[in-house]
Amino acid sequence: MNKPFRIGIAGLGTVGVGVIKALTKNADIIALRAGCEIKIVAVSARNKGQDRGVDISGFEWVDNAVDLARYGDLDAVIELIGGSEGVAADLVNGTLDNARHVVTANKALLAHHGYDLALKAEDKGVSLTYEAAVAGGVPIIKALREGLAANKIHAVYGILNGTCNYILTMMRETGRDFAEVLKEAQELGYAESDPTFDVEGIDAAHKLCLITSIAFGVKPDFGELQVQGISNINATDIASATEFGYRIKLLGIARDVDGEIMQSVEPCLVPIHSPMGIIEDVYNAVYVEGDSVESPLFTGKGAGEGPTASSVVADIIDLARGIQVPTFGIAAKNLKEAPRISMGDTRARYYLRLNVIDRAGVIADIASILKDNDISIESLVQHGRDPDHVVPIVLTCHETRHAAMIEAVSLIENLDSCAEKPCLMRIEEL
Ligand SMILES: NC(=O)c1ccc[n+]([C@@H]2O[C@H](COP(=O)([O-])OP(=O)(O)OC[C@H]3O[C@@H](n4cnc5c(N)ncnc54)[C@H](OP(=O)(O)O)[C@@H]3O)[C@@H](O)[C@H]2O)c1
The missing domain is CATH 3.30.70.260 (ACT domain)
Structure with missing residues (x-):
């Protein structure tokens, strides 16, 4: 077998620990698929002494995560810290500058800086991959970028935030109002203590931005997105929607309207038995309309240790196999400014x-x-x-x-x- 593919992991939280578990648990089959052993050489997080429920004693500890960019002879750095600025941004920039591959789950970073990072990755001849950043365990990035590459895409619709879908589902099943269900979701760990990113649609918008870029060959541009969350929806809306034959879903929409692109994240009414209407609880879904493939639906868990790690490891295996694809499906220098339709x-x-x-x-x-x-x-x-x-x-x-x-x-x-x-x-x- 070939020499090991050497990685460093920055961030040992939910996703980082999930990646260590997946690489350990399925090491044999992963090595066969990758054509070599995937070897975790070094790890970094904030707190070295923290018990993470996995044995990290066999890995080298790096105090400053940004140092992984130039650490030893790594083949790739796996960025699982998060945030559009700060350490994560410095690490990803530094790693690409050093001509090393990056795998990340960081949608915020890519929605804000994806175009510049993609240019840098191509300039250095390395990959920047992010399957886990959109819809967790659902391989929608690969599907859009590779599996559906033959198609002209007309539209993509996504339920991209599991927390919002859970809240809307619970509101309907219990007849309770938003604030009450949100509080319960926080107690159960389904929503963050500061839920703004989720319930105001920002997290879904980060993801939609990346989907739009691949689907339409345009630069990711978070600033241009129309974003509205679900905090204004009450029990009357949920009950009335059902009465009219609909479900309310926080929908990310990227659609070609006569050559211009509509891009929005907003709560919408969709028919109860439609592909999006049937997606309940914490599940995510992406529904694509392409000229040849027609309308496939991709669905699964959008977050959590296992599903997210599954996507991160899939990206690592691709790199170990020597597979490199442009960050947003076409060369970054060929990405266009999106011709955007005014929402009005x-x-x-x-x-x-x-x-x-x-x-x-x-x-x-x-x-x-x-x-x-x-x-x-x-x-x-x-x-x-x-x-x-x-x-x-x-x-x-x-x-x-x-x-x-x-x-x-x-x-x-x-x-x-x-x-x-x-x-x-x-x-x-x-
Ligand atoms: N959780 C999910 O289900 C999910 C799904 C899709 C995508 N993602 C994305 O995956 C990434 C990681 O998410 P997560 O849920 O795993 O986050 P998390 O549980 O909060 O873990 C973050 C990790 O980053 C480390 N960290 C934070 N600041 C740091 C710094 N300045 N220097 C070094 N390490 C630092 C933390 O270290 P300590 O542990 O020592 O504090 C922690 O290990 C984010 O970009 C997120 O958006 C997450």
Whole structure:
């Protein structure tokens, strides 16, 4: 067999420990697949003395993770620290500068700096791979970059954040509101103590950014993404969606609209039995529309020790085999600036929930604003009556321009009778 493929691992948390376990547990079959032994030479984290539940005494300990970039004769550095700046960024830059391969699970780093890093990797003739960064154990990066390389991609839809999908599923199953379910998810360890990145859609947006780049051959550009989270969704929305035949999902959408690219992360209504509607609990899914392949669905666990380590190790095996592919599927210098459609020009059907004071003329006021903006109501539901108190009104609208819908909602929000911020969601008929 060939000489070992030598790696250094930076970060020994959930993913780093998972990678050590996977490489140890399946060492024999991994060596056969890789064509050589995968040898962990050195590791680094913050706290050397911490018990990590795995034996690291056989590996060299490096105090400063950034030093792994030039440490010994490593073939690749595995960056599993996280964060778009700081140590992770310094380590990845330093490793590429030193013409060594990088494997990472760090979507934040790649969403913000992926283009420059890809240029650097190509300039140095090495790989920058990140299968674990998107949808955890689901090999969607490889699928888009390699398996579907023959296709012109029309659209990619993703449920890319397991925490949000879990919260939405629990809200529906228990009838409880967002805050209550979030608190429980935090107690169970499904949500971080600071859940902002997850529930405000930022984590999903980092991932969508990378998917869009591969699917459409454009530079990853996080700044251009439209991002909205799930914190404004309440029990009425969940119940109403079900009544209309839909589920609410935090959806990442990357779609070609007449040669321009729409890119957004937002809660959407999708039909209950559609490919995205059936994805529940912590599961992730990516649904691709390609001209030859039609519409494959990829689904599985998007996070956690095992699934994430599975993807990191798959990248390492590829490198040991000598397989190198461009970071975003085409040479970085050929990635284009994305021709982006203004969100206002996109069209969709919409769901709108209003909390209004129950008095004569309110519905007429709302209908008049919608009519003035060329928006036609498809259905309108008010459950119960409570004169002079706040009641929810839920309506769906026929397809209309996003800009018209936004204008109408802002006028409705300014009505005296409108008691709370309205909840507007796109309806996606997948
Ligand atoms: N967890 C998942 O399910 C998952 C899924 C997909 C992608 N990812 C990505 O994988 C990466 C790692 O996530 P994780 O969940 O494994 O994180 P984690 O459990 O918080 O572990 C982070 C590790 O980085 C080390 N670290 C932090 N700051 C450091 C520094 N300044 N110098 C050296 N080491 C430092 C920590 O050291 P100590 O242990 O000594 O404190 C820890 O071992 C992130 O980019 C994350 O977005 C995670």
